[in-house]
Amino acid sequence: MESKCTNQGCDLDHGYLCGTMEALNVPMADTPVVTFWEGEIVDTKNYTFFTGKWGATVTGLGIMSRVEDDIKHWTKFPSFPPLLSQVEADGGKSLDLSNYPYVFMRWKEQYFVNVGTDCGLTIAGFYYVCFSCSDGSINGFYYDPNSSPFQKLELKSTNDGRSGFSFSTYELQ
Amino acid sequence: MPTSANSNHPSRPEDLIGRLNSAHTPYEAKLKALRDLKNQIIGNRTKKLVFLKLGAVPSVVSILSSAAAPQDGGGGNREFHESVLIQSAAAIGSFACGLDEGVKAVLDAGAFPLLMSLISHLNEKVVDAGARSLKLIYQSKLAPKYDFLQVKNMEFLLSLLNSKNEKVTSLGASIITHSCQTAAEQQALSGAGVIKRLVCLLGGSINQKDASLESLAAMVKGNPEVASKFMGPENGRALGVVIELMKDKYPRTRLLASMCLISIRNTSTSYLQDLGIKSALVLVLLELLDDPGQVGDEAPFVLSGLVTEKEDMQKIAFDANVINKFCEHLTAGSFQTKRLQGIFLALSDLCSKLECCRDRLLDLQVLNIVTEALAHDSAEVRAAACIFFKNVSRSVKNLSAGQFMNEAIAVPLVQLLCDSRTSVQYLSSLFWIFRYGYAIEHYNAVTIYLAVGISRLMKNEVAALGAISNVVVNFMARKSVFMECGGVKQLVQLTKSMESAIRVNAVWALKNLVFHLSNRCKEEILLELTSTTLVSLINDPEASVQEQALGLIRNLVDGTLNSIDCVFGEDGELLHAIGRKMRRSTSKVEVQIQGMYALSNVASGNELHKEAVMNQLLPQAVDDKETLLVKFLQSSDSRLRTATLWAIINLTYPSSPNTCHRVNKLWNAGIVSQLKNMVNDPCLDVKLRAWTAVGQLMMYGDAST
Numbered sequence: 001m002e003s004k005c006t007n008q009g010c011d012l013d014h015g016y017l018c019g020t021m022e023a024l025n026v027p028m029a030d031t032p033v034v035t036f037w038e039g040e041i042v043d044t045k046n047y048t049f050f051t052g053k054w055g056a057t058v059t060g061l062g063i064m065s066r067v068e069d070d071i072k073h074w075t076k077f078p079s080f081p082p083l084l085s086q087v088e089a090d091g092g093k094s095l096d097l098s099n100y101p102y103v104f105m106r107w108k109e110q111y112f113v114n115v116g117t118d119c120g121l122t123i124a125g126f127y128y129v130c131f132s133c134s135d136g137s138i139n140g141f142y143y144d145p146n147s148s149p150f151q152k153l154e155l156k157s158t159n160d161g162r163s164g165f166s167f168s169t170y171e172l173q
Numbered sequence: 174m175p176t177s178a179n180s181n182h183p184s185r186p187e188d189l190i191g192r193l194n195s196a197h198t199p200y201e202a203k204l205k206a207l208r209d210l211k212n213q214i215i216g217n218r219t220k221k222l223v224f225l226k227l228g229a230v231p232s233v234v235s236i237l238s239s240a241a242a243p244q245d246g247g248g249g250n251r252e253f254h255e256s257v258l259i260q261s262a263a264a265i266g267s268f269a270c271g272l273d274e275g276v277k278a279v280l281d282a283g284a285f286p287l288l289m290s291l292i293s294h295l296n297e298k299v300v301d302a303g304a305r306s307l308k309l310i311y312q313s314k315l316a317p318k319y320d321f322l323q324v325k326n327m328e329f330l331l332s333l334l335n336s337k338n339e340k341v342t343s344l345g346a347s348i349i350t351h352s353c354q355t356a357a358e359q360q361a362l363s364g365a366g367v368i369k370r371l372v373c374l375l376g377g378s379i380n381q382k383d384a385s386l387e388s389l390a391a392m393v394k395g396n397p398e399v400a401s402k403f404m405g406p407e408n409g410r411a412l413g414v415v416i417e418l419m420k421d422k423y424p425r426t427r428l429l430a431s432m433c434l435i436s437i438r439n440t441s442t443s444y445l446q447d448l449g450i451k452s453a454l455v456l457v458l459l460e461l462l463d464d465p466g467q468v469g470d471e472a473p474f475v476l477s478g479l480v481t482e483k484e485d486m487q488k489i490a491f492d493a494n495v496i497n498k499f500c501e502h503l504t505a506g507s508f509q510t511k512r513l514q515g516i517f518l519a520l521s522d523l524c525s526k527l528e529c530c531r532d533r534l535l536d537l538q539v540l541n542i543v544t545e546a547l548a549h550d551s552a553e554v555r556a557a558a559c560i561f562f563k564n565v566s567r568s569v570k571n572l573s574a575g576q577f578m579n580e581a582i583a584v585p586l587v588q589l590l591c592d593s594r595t596s597v598q599y600l601s602s603l604f605w606i607f608r609y610g611y612a613i614e615h616y617n618a619v620t621i622y623l624a625v626g627i628s629r630l631m632k633n634e635v636a637a638l639g640a641i642s643n644v645v646v647n648f649m650a651r652k653s654v655f656m657e658c659g660g661v662k663q664l665v666q667l668t669k670s671m672e673s674a675i676r677v678n679a680v681w682a683l684k685n686l687v688f689h690l691s692n693r694c695k696e697e698i699l700l701e702l703t704s705t706t707l708v709s710l711i712n713d714p715e716a717s718v719q720e721q722a723l724g725l726i727r728n729l730v731d732g733t734l735n736s737i738d739c740v741f742g743e744d745g746e747l748l749h750a751i752g753r754k755m756r757r758s759t760s761k762v763e764v765q766i767q768g769m770y771a772l773s774n775v776a777s778g779n780e781l782h783k784e785a786v787m788n789q790l791l792p793q794a795v796d797d798k799e800t801l802l803v804k805f806l807q808s809s810d811s812r813l814r815t816a817t818l819w820a821i822i823n824l825t826y827p828s829s830p831n832t833c834h835r836v837n838k839l840w841n842a843g844i845v846s847q848l849k850n851m852v853n854d855p856c857l858d859v860k861l862r863a864w865t866a867v868g869q870l871m872m873y874g875d876a877s878t
Contacts, residue, residue, distance in 0.1 A: 009572070009573070020573065036570070160734075164823030165773075168731040170684070172569075172685075
C-alpha cells in the first residue's frame with residue numbers, strides 16, 4: 001500500500017515530532033486515509049531505545065512492548081548494529097547520537113483525521129523508524145502484537161515535481 | 174428651604190462644596206462639612222468622581238493649607254485646627270484611595286508637601302492622618318518618584334522607617350515599594366541599612382509586615398547582591414520569617430510573603446530551589462485564589478511571576494492541578510475584570526512550554542470562554558485572551574487537528590486587528606495634531622496621555638498578531654477560514670504600520686499563514702500584498718522585518734512549480750531585491766539565511782529559475798573578490814552554511830539540462846575547493862550536504878582541466 005508522510009512539527013528539546021500519514025489505495029476506503037502521528041526521538045536524553053521507561057513497559061505513546069521486542073526491531077535496521085552492545089547494556093543512555101547520520105524514532109498514529117475507525121486500517125500499534133540524514137529516506141517496522149510482525153514502511157523524500165529540494169518555514173510565537 | 178444642620182440626609186455635593194469654599198462659613202461648619210464630605214466619599218467611587226468634577230479637592234487642600242499654617246493662640250483653637258488637619262487629610266486620602274483621577278487631582282492641588290509636613294506634627298492623630306493619606310497616594314503609579322540617591326531624602330526616609338509610629342514606618346516602606354526601581358537605588362537603600370530595619374518590621378503589626386514584605390521584594394528584585402545581603406547572617410533568620418509568613422492567618426500577608434520569596438527566587442538561582450518551597454508557593458497561591466477580594470484578584474498575577482519561563486515550575490503547578498483549579502474558577506461564573514485578566518495570563522504562562530499543560534487546558538474545554546473574552550469590554554482582558562491563544566496554540570498536535578482554525582476564533586481575532594488599527598491611527602492623528610497645533614503648555618500632558626494610549630493599543634495589537642501568527646499555522650486545509658474573515662487585508666495593512674513591532678508581527682503572521690498554503694490562496698495574498706510591498710519589506714529599516722519578509726517569500730515559492738512564477742512575475746524585480754540584500758555586507762545572518770532559502774527554493778525550479786538564481790549568486794562580472802557563495806559557505810553560522818549548500822545542490826541538480834554550465838561556473842569561482850573543505854564540518858547537517866554537493870559537482874568533473 002502506498003503512503004505519503006508529512007512531518008509538521010518538531011521539538012528537538014523534548015525529543016518530539018509529529019505529522020500526518022496518508023494511506024493511498026486503501027481497499028475499504030473511498031479516499032486516502034489520513035492519520036495524525038506523534039513521535040519520540042531516541043536522543044538518549046528524552047527517550048532511549050527501550051520503549052518502556054525506567055523498567056516499565058508503557059510509554060507516553062500508551063504502548064507496551066518488551067525489551068526483547070525493542071532489540072529485535074532495532075536490529076532490523078542496518079544502521080543499528082554499531083550501537084547494539086551499548087543499547088543492550090543500558091538502552092543506549094550513554095550514547096551520543098548527535099553526530100550519528102541516522103535518527104531513530106518511534107511513531108504512533110493517534111487518530112484518524114478524515115475517516116472513521118471502520119476504514120479497514122488499524123492504528124493500535126506503533127512504528128520503529130529510522131531516518132537517514134544523508135538522503136532523507138525513512139524505513140520502519142510496524143509493531144502490534146495483534147498484527148503480523150515486521151510489516152515494513154519504506155519512504156523516500158519527494159520533490160513534488162521540482163528539480164531539487166524546497167523548504168517551507170513556520171515559527172510559532 | 175435650608176436643610177436642618179442636624180438632618181440625617183447627606184448634603185448635596187454642590188452645597189457641601191459651597192460651604193467649604195465660602196469665606197462666610199463658620200469654622201465649625203467647615204469642619205462639619207469636611208466630615209460630611211469624607212463620610213460620603215469613603216468607599217464610594219461614584220461619589221468621589223462627582224465631587225472631583227465639582228472641584229472638591231482644591232477646596233479641601235486650601236483648607237488644609239490654612240490649617241497647616243503657623244497658628245496664633247493655643248488651647249481650644251489649636252485643638253480645632255488639629256481636627257481640621259485630620260479631617261482634611263483624611264478626605265484627601267480618600268480621594269486618592271484606589272482612584273487615579275483622585276490621585277492626580279490631589280497632586281495637582283499641591284496636597285503632597287502639605288501632607289508631608291504633617292508627619293512631624295506633635296499630635297499623633299495628625300501624624301497618622303498625614304501618613305495614611307500619603308501611603309494611599311504612594312499606592313498609585315502617579316505618585317511622585319522619591320529620589321533615594323539624594324542624601325537628605327535618604328535621611329528622611331530612614332527617619333520614617335525608624336519612627337515609633339506604625340503608620341509612619343508603613344509609609345516609609347510604601348515609598349520604597351513605589352519608587353525603588355533601579356539597581357543604583359536598591360544598592361543605595363541596602364547600603365543605608367534599610368534591609369535590617371525592614372526585617373525588624375516583619376515582626377510588627379499587620380500593616381508593618383505587609384508594607385515591609387512589599388518593599389523587600391522591590392529591593393531584591395533582579396539584584397543578586399542585595400538578595401545576598403538579605404540572606405546574610407546580619408539579618409538573622411529573615412528568610413525563615415518570610416517563609417513562616419506564608420502561613421500567616423491574613424490572606425494578604427500570605428500573598429505578599431509569596432511575592433517576596435518569588436522575587437528572591439527569580440533574582441538568584443542559589444536560593445529557594447528545593448522542591449518543598451517550590452510546591453509550597455504553588456499551593457499557597459492556589460489557595461489564595463479562593464479569596465473573593467483583592468487578594469484573589471492578585472493571586473493569579475503572582476503565580477504568573479512564579480512560573481513564567483520556568484518549565485520546572487510549570488510542571489510542579491501542573492502536578493498540583495493548578496490548571497484544573499483555574500478552569501473551575503473560569504467556568505464558575507463572571508468575574509471582575511482584573512481577576513479574569515489574571516487567570517488568562519496565568520493559564521498562558523502555565524501552557525507556554527509544556528504540551529501536557531496545553532492538553533489539560535484543552536481537555537477542560539474552556540476555549541469558548543476565552544474566545545468570548547476576545548470581545549470583552551476591557552482591553553486588558555482582550556490582550557490576555559490573545560496571549561492565551563498564542564501560547565495554547567503552540568501545540569503542534571492541536572494545530573494539526575485544526576483545533577484553532579474556525580470562525581469562532583478567527584473572526585474576533587481579525588476584528589481586534591481592525592479595531593486596534595483604527596484606534597491607533599485615530600490616536601496617532603490626534604497626537605500629531607496636538608504636537609503641532611497646540612500651545613506648548615497643553616502639549617505635554619495631552620501628548621503623554623495619547624502616547625500612553627497608543628502604546629497600550631499597540632501592545633494589544635501585538636498580542637492579537639501573536640495569537641494570529643500561531644493559529645494560522647494550522648495544518649489542516651481550512652486556512653481559508655482566516656482569509657474569508659478579511660484577515661489578509663488587515664495583516665497587509667499592518668505591514669505598512671509606522672511601528673516596527675507591528676510590521677514584524679504582521680509579516681510573521683503572513684509567513685505562517687502561507688506555510689503549505691494552496692496556490693489559489695497564495696495568489697489571493699499576492700494580489701493584496703503586491704510585489705512592491707514585498708520589495709519594500711525586504712528593504713525595511715528593521716532587520717527583523719527583512720527576515721520575516723524573506724521567510725514569507727520562501728514559503729510563497731515553495732509547493733508546486735508554478736508558485737515560483739506567480740511570485741516573481743516577468744520583471745524579476747523581487748529576485749533582484751533578494752540578490753541585492755544578500756550582497757549587502759551589513760545584512761544580519763538571520764536575513765541571509767532566509768534569503769538563501771528563498772533563492773534555494775527558486776533554484777529547485779526549472780532552468781530559467783536556476784539561471785536567474787545563478788545570476789544573483791554569481792553575477793557575470795566576477796572580480797577576484799571573494800564571492801558571495803564562498804563568504805556564506807565560510808560563515809561561522811552553520812544554518813547559513815547549510816542554506817547555501819542547499820542552494821548549490823539545487824543549482825547542480827543532476828537531471829537539469831544546463832547543470833554542466835552551472836557546474837563550470839562554480840568550479841571557476843573556487844566553490845568546489847571550498848566544498849571539499851567542508852566534508853568534515855563539525856555540524857552533521859553541513860557535512861552531509863557538502864558531501865551531496867561535492868558528489869553532484871564531481872559527476873561533471875573539473876571542467877577547467
